[in-house]
Amino acid sequence: MALIVLASCVSKKKFVALQNELASCNEQMGKSGMSLNDYMNRLQKCEADYQVSKTDLANANDRSKDLRAQLDDCKTQRDKQMSQVGDLTILTKGANDNMKETLEQLRKKDQYIHLLQAAKTKADSLNLALAVNLKGQLAQGLDDQDVNIAVDKTVVMINLSDKMLFTSGSANLSPKANDVLGKIAKIINSRPDLEVMVEGYTDNVPIKNDCVKDNWDLSVKRSTAVVRVLQTKFNIDPNRLIAAGRGEYNTLASNDSADGRSTNRRTRIIILPKLNQFYDLLDPDKVPK
Secondary structure: HHHHHHHHHHHHHHHHHHHHHHHHHHHHHHHHHHHHHHHHHHHHHHHHHHHHHHHHHHHHHHHHHHHHHHHHHHHHHHHHHHHHHHHHHHHHHHHHHHHHHHHHHHHHHHHHHHHHHHHHHHHHHHHHHHHHHHHHHHHOOOOOHHEEEEEEEEEEEEEEEEHHOOOOOOEEEEEEHHHHHHHHHHHHHHOOOOOOOOOEEOOOOEEEEOOOHHHHHHHHHHHHHHHHHHHHHHOOHHHHHHEEEEOOOOOOOOOOOHHOOOOOEEEEEEEEEEEHHHHHHOOOOOOOO
């Protein structure tokens, strides 16, 4: 019995120890389960955080793409603006060059206008002096009603009545004509830079005879008669002489009265600058520097 009781006691101790060990294992197991749950929760949280981070990263990538696109657009706009600025610079330079060229042209034109004005003033002064000299030469022994001297623009005009130069109805010069033309020739010869145009005029009374066909013919014959005398008798260079007939046209007065017809029957001597001098004056390349 004692042995049985002793054996029974030993087994019970082992059993208690095993129970304690089992309890300890269960406790450890419980703690491990709690730790496992904790780790599981932490893993889930990490996974959740990872998903959030992944979403944030995707959003960040999208924002980065948007920012890159905006940056590329800004660069494109900048390049356009730089190109426009370059174009504006070129345009501005071109405008400045054009403005300078325009101002230079205006300066040259202004300078040329001043030269023309000075030339006109000089021509007016010379024409006035010429007219005064002619009046002084022709004043002696001539009736003021038979001669008229005027300065018209750039020319000096001498109007002589037909009775001062011609016999009635013909192109034959009167004895008095040589005296008158001699005085005019003296002034003309003093100005070799001028040309002389002689114009013949008639009234509207028809005329026709063996020597003259009509008023056109009479006016031309009278102008050539004056030109011929200026050349042959008073030595005026024929290259300076021009003969023209105006007939019964370009009247000064009405032909309805005797006085009017007498006024229209006239010879006009025009003293004017040579055409080549006039054209040289208008040519900017020939203006004195």
